[in-house]
Amino acid sequence: MLLAFRALLVLGLVALLHGNHSVKVQLGTKQKNKTVRLILDNTLQSHIGSMSASRTANMSLSPWTYRSSCVASRFPQRISYAQCLTSGCVSPHGEGEDMALEAKPIYYQVLVLHREKIHGWNKNKQRKKYAFRLATETITVGCTCVRPSVVAQH
Incomplete structure (x- = not known):
C-alpha cells in the first residue's frame, strides 16, 4: 500500500511538470498486480514558485x-x-x-x-x-x- 501511495505521489508531482496526461500504472503487490488509471492535471503549475x-x-x-x-x-x-x-x-x-x-x-x-x-x-x-x-x-x-x-x- 505504501508503494501505491508513493507511485501516486510521484505521478502527482509529474502532473505539475508535464501537463495533462493519462497514465496507467501497474502496482505490484504480493497478492496480484493492479492497474490504476491516473489523469494528471497541470492547473496548479502557475501557483508554484513565486x-x-x-x-x-x-x-x-x-x-x-x-x-x-x-x-x-x-x-x-x-x-x-x-x-x-x-x-x-x-x-x-x-x-x-x-x-x-x-x-x-x-x-x-x-x-x-x-x-x-x-x-x-x-x-x-x-x-x-x-x-x-x-x-x-x-x-x-x-x-x-x-x-x-x-x-x-x-
Missing part, C-alpha cells in the same frame, strides 16, 4: 547554478539539480570568497518512475508493453555554508 529559484541561488553566501539531467526512460524525464559555484563562502560584506567556511551541497531524495519494456505475446505477434518501477534518486537542491570539519589525529 520567487525565482535562480534569484535565491545568487543571493546565497554559497551560490549555485542549476543543471539538468535528462533520462528518456525516467518519469519525469528532466530533473534539475544544483551545482555549487564556489568552494568557500562569499563574504557578506563583498570582500570576496571566505575560505574559512566551506560551501557544501544540500541533498534531497526524490521519487521517480523508470519505464521498463516488457515483452508479451498476443496471437503469435510480439507486443511491446511497459511497466513503471518506482525508485529514488538523490539530487542536489542547493548549497550552504558550513565550518570545515576537523579530525583530530592522535
